[in-house]
Amino acid sequence: MNKTFNIGIPNLWLAGMAVGLLGCVGGAAYTLFQSELNAGSLVATLCAPVVLGVALMIYRGQRLRMQYTEQGVAEITSALAKLAEGDLTVVVPEENSVTCDIAKQINASTQRQRELIRNIKTPFKVSTENITKIGAIAEGQVEKGKELTRSVVESTTAATEMVRTSEEIKKSTVEAARTSERNRQRVAQGYELTKDMSKASVDVRESVQETSKSAKRQGELIQSVTAAAEYIQALNTKISVVAINTRIEAEKAGEHGRPFLGIAEAIGDLMREAEEEGRKIISQVRMLQNLSADNLASMETTVGTVVTILEYIDRLDSSLEEINAGSSAITKIITSVDDAAGQSATTARHMNSSMDAIRERNLDISEYSESTQVGVISLKTSMREVAESLRQFKIEEVSEAERTLAAIEDLKKIQSAKKVYREDEMKALEQAAVAQASV
Amino acid sequence: MSISALQSLELIERLHAYDSVQAPELAAPEASWIGTSVGIAGVPVLIGAGEIEEIIETPAVTTIPGTKAWVLGVAAYKGGLLPIFSGDVLFRKRPYIGRMRDYCMVIRRPGMYFGLTLSHVQRDLRFPIQHRVMDHPVDHDFADYSMGGFMYKGDFMLVLDIDKLVADEELSNASARKVTSIKGKSNE
Numbered sequence: 239m240n241k242t243f244n245i246g247i248p249n250l251w252l253a254g255m256a257v258g259l260l261g262c263v264g265g266a267a268y269t270l271f272q273s274e275l276n277a278g279s280l281v282a283t284l285c286a287p288v289v290l291g292v293a294l295m296i297y298r299g300q301r302l303r304m305q306y307t308e309q310g311v312a313e314i315t316s317a318l319a320k321l322a323e324g325d326l327t328v329v330v331p332e333e334n335s336v337t338c339d340i341a342k343q344i345n346a347s348t349q350r351q352r353e354l355i356r357n358i359k360t361p362f363k364v365s366t367e368n369i370t371k372i373g374a375i376a377e378g379q380v381e382k383g384k385e386l387t388r389s390v391v392e393s394t395t396a397a398t399e400m401v402r403t404s405e406e407i408k409k410s411t412v413e414a415a416r417t418s419e420r421n422r423q424r425v426a427q428g429y430e431l432t433k434d435m436s437k438a439s440v441d442v443r444e445s446v447q448e449t450s451k452s453a454k455r456q457g458e459l460i461q462s463v464t465a466a467a468e469y470i471q472a473l474n475t476k477i478s479v480v481a482i483n484t485r486i487e488a489e490k491a492g493e494h495g496r497p498f499l500g501i502a503e504a505i506g507d508l509m510r511e512a513e514e515e516g517r518k519i520i521s522q523v524r525m526l527q528n529l530s531a532d533n534l535a536s537m538e539t540t541v542g543t544v545v546t547i548l549e550y551i552d553r554l555d556s557s558l559e560e561i562n563a564g565s566s567a568i569t570k571i572i573t574s575v576d577d578a579a580g581q582s583a584t585t586a587r588h589m590n591s592s593m594d595a596i597r598e599r600n601l602d603i604s605e606y607s608e609s610t611q612v613g614v615i616s617l618k619t620s621m622r623e624v625a626e627s628l629r630q631f632k633i634e635e636v637s638e639a640e641r642t643l644a645a646i647e648d649l650k651k652i653q654s655a656k657k658v659y660r661e662d663e664m665k666a667l668e669q670a671a672v673a674q675a676s677v
Numbered sequence: 678m679s680i681s682a683l684q685s686l687e688l689i690e691r692l693h694a695y696d697s698v699q700a701p702e703l704a705a706p707e708a709s710w711i712g713t714s715v716g717i718a719g720v721p722v723l724i725g726a727g728e729i730e731e732i733i734e735t736p737a738v739t740t741i742p743g744t745k746a747w748v749l750g751v752a753a754y755k756g757g758l759l760p761i762f763s764g765d766v767l768f769r770k771r772p773y774i775g776r777m778r779d780y781c782m783v784i785r786r787p788g789m790y791f792g793l794t795l796s797h798v799q800r801d802l803r804f805p806i807q808h809r810v811m812d813h814p815v816d817h818d819f820a821d822y823s824m825g826g827f828m829y830k831g832d833f834m835l836v837l838d839i840d841k842l843v844a845d846e847e848l849s850n851a852s853a854r855k856v857t858s859i860k861g862k863s864n865e
Contacts, residue, residue, distance in 0.1 A: 478798055479732045513799070513800070
């Protein structure tokens with residue numbers, strides 16, 4: 239409104255002066271045509287346009303000066319408007335002599351402001367990057383805390399299992415020690431038994447050797463009896479031959495030989511019985527001889543077996559001694575294993591309590607990390623807002639490509655902000671971890 | 678004074694005669710076959726009574742070269758010479774390497790006088806004649822000289838016919854050489 243007003247008044251004046259000049263020219267011309275021409279009128283008539291023209295020239299000069307001034311003011315105004323919009327890259331032309339001082343002051347002021355803003359932006363950018371790093375570190379801390387919580391839970395479970403295993407080992411070692419003691423007692427009994435067996439085997443060997451001697455003597459007697467029986471059998475055969483020959487001769491003698499025939503038949507009958515009994519005797523004696531030989535062989539085998547048994551008993555004796563020594567060593571090992579299991583259980587309990595403390599500290603650290611993350615998020619938001627505000631101050635000419643890259647960087651920052659770990663998820667994870675630890 | 682057993686028997690006989698007790702009829706004497714039980718080459722055989730001259734212990738023999746394998750040799754016997762044949766080799770027709778036979782039976786036939794070794798000698802046996810078995814299978818080597826046999830204690834004992842044995846051509850020629858000249862047509 240004022241602009242229109244400021245611009246319109248000189249024009250009105252100029253139009254009025256033009257109208258006046260035209261009126262003077264018109265009045266002069268009318269006077270020349272309508273009245274007598276005199277000097278005054280003529281001078282008046284001729285001087286009036288000159289005066290009017292001078293006035294116009296003066297007015298024109300004033301007008302040009304005012305326009306020059308207005309141009310300088312307009313440039314300053316335009317620059318101030320841009321400054322008001324935050325564009326500190328604007329430079330006010332200093333050619334205008336009216337406004338050159340103001341323009342210089344403004345340019346110096348903007349230059350100073352640009353330097354200030356540049357000085358602010360550089361550490362601000364560094365701060366933003368550091369805050370971003372802090373945010374990433376906090377996020378990593380949360381992840382690490384989660385992993386640590388999980389590891390602690392697993393370690394706690396393992397420690398609990400270790401305690402249980404150690405207690406079972408202790409029970410087993412107690413049972414093993416008991417069993418080892420029983421075995422040691424049995425081995426001692428076996429040792430005594432082997433001594434008894436050794437004595438008994440020696441007695442058996444001596445007895446069997448005596449029996450073997452008797453059996454040999456028995457075999458010799460049976461051999462002699464067999465020889466006698468065979469001799470009797472041979473005699474029987476000879477008697478049979480004599481009987482047969484007697485019968486033959488009695489038959490040759492005819493009636494006179496009849497008594498001999500009867501005798502031969504009687505001898506034959508006797509021989510039949512004797513032969514059968516002799517055959518039985520020989521058969522039984524041979525059977526007895528075979529049995530005696532078998533018994534003798536069996537006794538020799540028995541003696542050999544007894545000797546072998548004695549060797550085995552010696553080996554068994556040495557083996558039992560070794561087993562006894564081994565049982566004692568096993569008992570010591572079991573005792574040391576029992577002690578180690580007890581220490582392991584104690585250590586596992588301590589580790590369990592330490593793990594509980596670590597878990598508590600880790601939960602605190604997680605809470606701190608979460609708080610840090612929240613603070614970092616709010617700080618990043620504030621920094622983003624400050625960055626937005628600073629970005630409004632245009633201190634350098636920016637190309638179109640640089641603007642596009644800046645927009646992409648902003649988008650990336652927004653995306654990375656979405657990766658922030660949420661509180662409810664963290665709590666759910668921690669509760670789950672606590673449940674596993676209690677199991 | 679006690680009486681003897683024979684006097685007792687005589688007394689019992691007189692008493693029964695006095696009482697007119699009929700004496701039990703004696704059974705008709707049963708026809709029996711009498712033979713000597715011996716063994717030849719391990720086969721139990723029966724030799725009929727009267728076919729064996731004698732049974733003797735096998736004497737020491739002197740081998741005769743050029744004779745068949747079953748001729749063990751000739752032995753001095755009762756002032757004469759007695760050829761001794763091996764029953765094992767003669768019947769089995771293969772060499773015998775067993776124990777020396779202790780006894781042999783002496784066979785005397787017209788023109789034949791020899792001793793045949795025996796694997797064993799048992800005794801004289803008597804069998805009812807009707808118990809003779811003619812169709813029992815016998816050892817293959819003795820089949821040609823068998824005349825049936827008798828069952829004795831579950832075993833079959835074949836009857837060796839000495840006449841068939843003596844009539845065998847194998848026994849009639851003890852020479853191991855082949856006869857190349859015809860009788861009566863020698864070179865001389």
